[in-house]
Amino acid sequence: MLRKGLTLAAFGLALVAGPAMAATTQAELKDIHWSFEGPFGKFDQVQLQRGYKVYREVCSACHSMNLMYFRNLGQKGGPFYDPKYPNPNENPYVKSLAHDIQVGDIDQDTGDPVKRPATPADKFAAPFPNEVAAAASNGGKAPPDLSVMAKAREGGPAYIYSILTGFVTPPAGLTIPAGKYYNPYFPGDLSGSWTGSPDHVPQGGVIGMPPPLAPNKVTFDDKTPSTVANQARDVAAFLAWAAEPKMEERKQFGLGAMIYLVIFSVLLWFSYRRIWRNVAH
Amino acid sequence: MSGHSTYEPKTGFERWLDMRLPVIRMAYDTVLTFPTPKNLNYWWTFGGILSLCLGIQIVTGIILAMHYVPHVDYAFNSVERIMRDVNYGWLVRYIHATGASMFFLAVYIHICRNLYYGSYKAPREVLWILGCVIYLLMMATAFMGYVLPWGQMSFHGTVVITNLFGAIPVIGPSITTWLWGGFAVDDPTLNRFFSLHYLLPFVIAGVVVLHIWALHVPGNNNPTGVNVKSKEDTVPFHPYYTVKDGFAISVFLILFGFFVFWFPTALLSPDNSIPANPLVTPAHIVPEWYFLPFYAILRSIPNKLGGVIMMFSAIAVLFVLPWLDTSKVRSMRYRPTIRLYFFIFLLVCLVLGFCGAHEPAEQVIPGVTTFTLGDYDLNTMVWLSRVAALYYFAYFLLITPIMGLTETPLPVPESISEPVLSHPASGSAQAAAASNKG
Amino acid sequence: MSDTVVRTNPDPQAPGEDPNRRDFIHIVASVAALGAVGGLAWPFIDQMNPAGDTLALASIEFDLSKVVEGQQVAVKWRGKPLFVRYRTPAEIAAAVKDDHADLRDPQTDESRHKPGKPQYLILIGVCTHLGCVPNFKGGDYGGWLCPCHGSVYDTSGRIRKGPAPKNLAVPDYAFLSDTKIKVG
Numbered sequence: 010m011l012r013k014g015l016t017l018a019a020f021g022l023a024l025v026a027g028p029a030m031a032a033t034t035q036a037e038l039k040d041i042h043w044s045f046e047g048p049f050g051k052f053d054q055v056q057l058q059r060g061y062k063v064y065r066e067v068c069s070a071c072h073s074m075n076l077m078y079f080r081n082l083g084q085k086g087g088p089f090y091d092p093k094y095p096n097p098n099e100n101p102y103v104k105s106l107a108h109d110i111q112v113g114d115i116d117q118d119t120g121d122p123v124k125r126p127a128t129p130a131d132k133f134a135a136p137f138p139n140e141v142a143a144a145a146s147n148g149g150k151a152p153p154d155l156s157v158m159a160k161a162r163e164g165g166p167a168y169i170y171s172i173l174t175g176f177v178t179p180p181a182g183l184t185i186p187a188g189k190y191y192n193p194y195f196p197g198d199l200s201g202s203w204t205g206s207p208d209h210v211p212q213g214g215v216i217g218m219p220p221p222l223a224p225n226k227v228t229f230d231d232k233t234p235s236t237v238a239n240q241a242r243d244v245a246a247f248l249a250w251a252a253e254p255k256m257e258e259r260k261q262f263g264l265g266a267m268i269y270l271v272i273f274s275v276l277l278w279f280s281y282r283r284i285w286r287n288v289a290h
Numbered sequence: 291m292s293g294h295s296t297y298e299p300k301t302g303f304e305r306w307l308d309m310r311l312p313v314i315r316m317a318y319d320t321v322l323t324f325p326t327p328k329n330l331n332y333w334w335t336f337g338g339i340l341s342l343c344l345g346i347q348i349v350t351g352i353i354l355a356m357h358y359v360p361h362v363d364y365a366f367n368s369v370e371r372i373m374r375d376v377n378y379g380w381l382v383r384y385i386h387a388t389g390a391s392m393f394f395l396a397v398y399i400h401i402c403r404n405l406y407y408g409s410y411k412a413p414r415e416v417l418w419i420l421g422c423v424i425y426l427l428m429m430a431t432a433f434m435g436y437v438l439p440w441g442q443m444s445f446h447g448t449v450v451i452t453n454l455f456g457a458i459p460v461i462g463p464s465i466t467t468w469l470w471g472g473f474a475v476d477d478p479t480l481n482r483f484f485s486l487h488y489l490l491p492f493v494i495a496g497v498v499v500l501h502i503w504a505l506h507v508p509g510n511n512n513p514t515g516v517n518v519k520s521k522e523d524t525v526p527f528h529p530y531y532t533v534k535d536g537f538a539i540s541v542f543l544i545l546f547g548f549f550v551f552w553f554p555t556a557l558l559s560p561d562n563s564i565p566a567n568p569l570v571t572p573a574h575i576v577p578e579w580y581f582l583p584f585y586a587i588l589r590s591i592p593n594k595l596g597g598v599i600m601m602f603s604a605i606a607v608l609f610v611l612p613w614l615d616t617s618k619v620r621s622m623r624y625r626p627t628i629r630l631y632f633f634i635f636l637l638v639c640l641v642l643g644f645c646g647a648h649e650p651a652e653q654v655i656p657g658v659t660t661f662t663l664g665d666y667d668l669n670t671m672v673w674l675s676r677v678a679a680l681y682y683f684a685y686f687l688l689i690t691p692i693m694g695l696t697e698t699p700l701p702v703p704e705s706i707s708e709p710v711l712s713h714p715a716s717g718s719a720q721a722a723a724a725s726n727k728g
Numbered sequence: 729m730s731d732t733v734v735r736t737n738p739d740p741q742a743p744g745e746d747p748n749r750r751d752f753i754h755i756v757a758s759v760a761a762l763g764a765v766g767g768l769a770w771p772f773i774d775q776m777n778p779a780g781d782t783l784a785l786a787s788i789e790f791d792l793s794k795v796v797e798g799q800q801v802a803v804k805w806r807g808k809p810l811f812v813r814y815r816t817p818a819e820i821a822a823a824v825k826d827d828h829a830d831l832r833d834p835q836t837d838e839s840r841h842k843p844g845k846p847q848y849l850i851l852i853g854v855c856t857h858l859g860c861v862p863n864f865k866g867g868d869y870g871g872w873l874c875p876c877h878g879s880v881y882d883t884s885g886r887i888r889k890g891p892a893p894k895n896l897a898v899p900d901y902a903f904l905s906d907t908k909i910k911v912g
Contacts, residue, residue, distance in 0.1 A: 033573055048552050076370050080784045098784055118794070130784040153564075157370065160555060161563035196573070252563075255373065255380040262381065263551020266767075270544050273764060276757040277537040283753060284529050288328055289707070353775055375780035378771035529754075536761070 036193035036212045038167040039174070041242060045249060048264070051257055052250050055231060057088035060247025063227050063240050068155065071147060071218075073135035076156035077251055079107035080129040086257045088247065098129045110134055148188050148217050159245070159252035166245040168194065173241035176220040180211050189215040295319050320506060325524035326531050327512035329706050333403040334510070335538030336396050338531075342539055343393040344498065348491050350386040351435075358438065360484035362477045365440035366565040384554040385546075390432050391557045392546050394580035397425060401608075406632060408620030409511040415612040417504040420497055422608050427494045429605075432578065434487040437480065441562030442572050448475045448483075450575055454588075457598040474568065515620025516706055523706040574649070582646030583639050586675040587682070589650050592665055600679065607686045614686055616694030624700040628693040635685045638678045645675035787912030789904065792848060800864045802853060805911055809853035809861050810899065815883060820846050822870060823884035833895045837884040840898050850909065851885045852899050857892035872896070 044053040061082065064074070082089045083097030094100040107127040112134045116123045127134065137143035143151035159165040171194040179191035182205035197214015200207065222237045229235050233243075250256070297318040299305040308315055357376050359368040372379035401421070404410055410418035437448045452469050456462040471478030509518060518524055525531075549556060557579065561572040577585050584601050591597035607614075622629040650672035653659075660668040667673070788805055795801045795814040802809045815823075823837040841849055855862050855874040866873025867880035869888045874880075879890030886895040901911040 076367065076374065078781070078784065080780070081374070084780065096783070098787065157563045161560050163560050165560075259380055259384075259551055259554070263547060266547055266551065267544065269760075269764060269767070270540060270547060273757070273760045274537065274540040274544065276753065276760050277533060277540050280753050280757040281533045281537045284533050288525060288530070349772065353772060356776070357779075371779070371781065375782075377774040377777050377779060379775060379779070381771050382775060533757075536757075 033196045033198045033214065034210070034212045035196040035214075036171075036175070038164045038171045038194060041167055041170050041245075043166060043246065043249070045246070045256065048260060050260070052086060052246065054088060054090070056243050056246045057250050059227075059229050059231070059233060059239075060243040060245070060250075061088050062229065063222075063244035064155070064247055066227050067221050067240075068244065069133070069136060071136055071143075071152040072155045073137070073143075073152075074133045074156045074251065075135060075154050077133045078129070079103055079110075079127055079131055079133070081251075081254060082106060083129065084254070086250070086254060088250070100129070103129050107131060150217050152218065155248055155251070157252040159249040161252075165252075166249040169245040169248055170241050172216070173222055173244070174238055175213075180205075183211055185215055189217060190219055192216045296323055320502070321532075322526065322528040324506065324527040325509065325518070325521070326527045327510050327518055327523055327706055328525045328530070329512050329514065329523075330510060330531070330534075331513055332534075332538055333399070333407075334512075335535045336400040336403065338535035339396045339539055339542050340393070340400060341498065342542075343389060343396055344491065344494060346385060347389050347393060348495070350382050350389065351488070351491065353382045354386055355488060358484075360438070360481050362440060362480055362566070365438060365480060369439045381550075384550045387558060388546065388549045388554060390435065391549070391578070391580065392542075393428065394432070396542070397428060398580070401425070402636065405635075406622050406629075407511055407513060408515055408615070408617070408622065410612045411615060411617075411620050412612065413508045414504070414511065417501065417508075418612055419609055420501040420504055422605075424494055424497050424501060425608075426605065427490055427497065429581070431487060431490040431494065432580070434483040434490070436578060437483045438487065439562060440480065440566045441559075442564040442566055442570075443559045443562040443575070445475060445566035445568065446571050446575055447577060448479065451577075452479075454598050454601075457595040459595065511620065512706055513621060513623060514703055514706055515623070516703055519705040520707075576647055579643065579647075582644075583642035583682075584646075586642040586646035586671075587679045589646070590672055590675040590679050604679075604682060607683065611686060611690070614690050616691050617697070617699070618694075619699040619702055621702075624702050625693075625697060626700065627697045628689065631685060631689050631693065634681070638681045638685075641678045642675055642682065645671045645678065650675075787910060789908060789910045791908055793907045795848075797847070805852075805899070810911060811849070811851040811853040811864075811885075811896075813849040813851065813864075815847050815849055819870060819883040823882060823886075826869075826882060826884075826886075832887050832893070835884075835886060835895055840884050840886075840895075842901075842903060845903070848909075849885060850898060850901055850911065852897040854897070855879055855892055856887065856894035856896065857890070862896070 044050060044056070064072075080097040080103065081087055083094065083100035083103035084090060085095075087097070089100060089102050089106070090097070091100055091102065097103055107129050110127045110131075110133075111124040112127040112131045114123055114125050115121070137146065137151075140151045153161075159169065162168045164171070172192060175192050175194040176190060177193065179185050182203060183191065183199060184202045184204070185191050186202075191211075191213065192215075193211065193213030195214040195216040199212075199214060200210045202215075203210045222240045224237060225235045227235055227240055229239075233239055253259075295315055295318070297308075297315040299308045299314070304314060307313070354372065357368060357372045357379065359365060369383065372383050374380075376382075404418065404421070433447075433451060437444045452466055452475065455465045455469060458465060467473065469479070470476065471482060512518075559572075559576065561574075564572075576582075584604055587604050588597045588601040591600050617625065617628070619625055622632060648671045650670065651666060652671045653667070653669050654671060654674050655669055658669050662668075663673065665672075785806070788803070790803060790810075790812060792812065792814075795812055797814050798816050800811055800813045802811055804810070820837070827836045827838075837846070853861050855876065857874065857877055857879050860874050860876035862872035862874040862879070862881060864872060866875075867889070869880055869882035871883045871885060871888075872881040874890065874892065877891050879892035880888050881892075881896055882888050884895075885898075887893070899911050901909050904910050
């Protein structure tokens with residue numbers, strides 16, 4: 010009897026867990042295979058390196074990553090991790106990457122604000138001094154911080170990839186304000202700017218970001234063709250890593266813990282059967 | 291804590307201590323030798339599982355508090371620092387976040403087991419009420435804990451929930467201002483919620499002690515609902531139930547670990563990875579899954595005060611349940627008619643949860659427009675939740691009292707030992723019922 | 729839910745049971761439980777160790793040209809004061825002269841500075857007694873005096889008087905250039 014109830018409960022839970030439909034619309038995200046999917050998935054280090062390059066050369070012009078430090082690039086599982094340098098602060102490649110970037114500091118003698126080359130202990134420098142400045146230079150809305158972007162949007166890296174590769178010419182009948190762009194993957198409600206049939210309002214919304222990627226905009230050090238799709242995929246993977254840098258450690262730890270728990274459960278089951286073997290119940 | 295103690299101090303030190311502080315005697319009587327009905331099924335293991343959940347939340351919570359900064363400017367980043375820089379911080383934080391959901395999952399199963407087997411009935415009313423108090427405290431703790439990461443959902447969820455108190459006539463606005471410590475949810479609110487979030491689990495632990503105390507006076511109920519008649523009906527808690535609870539806990543931990551290690555963000559809203567911004571509300575304010583049924587009841591009433599009253603009534607009605615149930619039979623094993631209504635009730639709770647996760651005006655069956663009844667079309671979440679809420683209250687206020695008087699229960703066994711001894715092939719209710727009928 | 733295996737014989741010493749095997753499964757299960765608790769204890773202990781951001785600040789670079797002769801600059805390193813001292817020839821001579829005096833923690837002055845750089849003395853400015861910060865130019869030996877319990881250090885930072893057991897510690901550091909050091 011209770012078993013029947015359980016089945017009903019499971020069915021009901023599946024209903025509850027279903028995606029909540031919002032008043033806004035959005036095209037179905039592109040389905041991309043990621044190396045870090047699944048219980049054994051790992052980040053592809055070379056892909057992360059390319060992704061960092063895309064972020065550094067394209068995205069970082071407008072988007073901050075305030076939770077990221079240069080040392081993160083060289084930590085275990087990071088794009089530039091080198092087993093020779095378990096302490097990422099000593100990784101020479103990370104040091105030189107940091108050195109290329111100027112960060113703000115205070116002069117120790119005069120107290121004046123100065124610029125100096127970054128060290129691995131420094132945060133990624135933000136492109137704008139504050140949010141007001143960021144908004145003022147970007148049509149009134151500050152570009153969001155990308156540190157945990159892959160966790161902050163439904164779909165994560167697939168969303169990032171879809172947005173970056175999803176810029177299309179708006180369909181006839183859709184008015185897009187100047188300085189804005191149509192993107193079917195950006196959640197929005199376009200019914201107000203649509204002159205066609207109200208039953209066929211285009212999916213998606215208007216985004217303030219112009220299409221950021223272009224073929225060969227970034228030169229990859231390996232032989233990967235620098236297409237928009239590759240750039241988008243690599244930077245989405247990089248952002249997925251940045252949002253969850255301990256993911257590999259977590260899955261590895263989890264595997265061990267789960268194997269242990271299963272064995273433990275089996276042992277307890279036998280122990281339980283033996284203790285109860287002579288009790289009618 | 292009740293009955294005769296069979297503890298005999300063995301060593302000189304134990305005798306010495308027993309004269310002064312009989313703490314070993316207490317542990318011996320409550321944990322080791324406590325006579326427990328021998329027919330408890332796995333639904334009874336959730337008490338142990340819940341103790342573990344509370345322990346896990348307290349331990350991981352204390353650790354998180356070592357690294358967390360309760361300030362609007364630092365809260366979000368300090369949580370991310372725990373995830374990124376603190377050694378095993380990701381583990382501790384994901385255990386704590388997942389643990390909240392697991393805690394509620396276990397408590398809902400525990401409550402449903404009570405409802406099914408009539409464990410709240412005399413002489414266990416106080417035990418049941420203490421359980422309801424724990425549940426209320428859990429909800430308060432979970433709500434305040436959800437505020438702490440200071441993401442978008444934390445902030446706007448707090449705004450919505452604290453504004454509920456604004457519905458109270460006359461003093462409502464003063465209460466919300468007092469709760470906030472200002473004119474909006476801000477730093478003072480975060481600070482006090484952090485303080486209370488740290489305090490309440492220890493209050494819960496205190497009530498849990500009372501809960502167990504109240505359990506040990508009449509002893510456990512059991513699947514038959516029949517009182518323990520003799521020593522034949524019971525086994526000592528240890529090792530029989532320590533090992534059974536232990537096995538159940540281990541299986542429960544596998545489910546727990548599955549979420550912690552592979553789907554830690556499945557139960558967290560993506561909006562909460564965006565730092566709180568008082569200027570922008572997320573498109574979709576949804577509470578955590580364990581609050582959804584109550585949220586649906588709140589929204590089903592088109593009146594602010596009415597909604598709040600109904601929502602709190604949905605919890606308050608649990609407190610008086612022992613006096614609403616008129617049945618002489620405890621276990622629904624022998625009450626086939628109400629059992630059906632009970633399963634509908636479970637389904638209704640899930641439907642309420644489903645409605646709570648969706649916009650009120652959303653269509654239940656997409657694309658079907660029926661006719662507008664009052665404010666909304668009949669085929670909307672809000673009407674579904676109204677019907678479901680009606681059933682929720684009817685189950686407690688009408689079905690339970692009436693069925694207790696009108697139904698004809700199946701024959702109840704004389705003792706706990708009887709059904710298992712007379713039906714060696716099966717201990718389940720159907721077999722016993724069927725053969726009793728025949 | 730329904731454990732269907734039911735025996736009516738409640739005799740715990742039923743024939744055919746090997747008590748050793750029964751004990752064994754319980755022991756293994758108990759050990760596994762202890763192992764699980766122990767395994768989970770480590771992350772909960774390790775979380776109190778220095779976190780990634782704390783470790784990242786563990787080494788600093790310092791420009792010695794900021795210190796003039798006879799002066800001391802204190803900078804914060806790993807949360808503690810780091811004394812960077814530019815010693816006068818007289819102070820160096822006094823330190824070398826005492827190399828073979830009756831020292832509590834015998835060390836030559838030479839071993840406390842980098843070769844060829846006797847003027848720069850780099851010390852962790854924490855009294856080896858109970859952790860207070862000694863004052864510069866105090867005490868009878870021209871070095872430091874700890875205000876808490878009166879430990880006196882000489883111009884090489886060696887303990888000469890008072891309760892402290894050890895000389896002021898010299899951190900790991902290296903010259904990156906003639907005027908720049910890296911500590912840690």
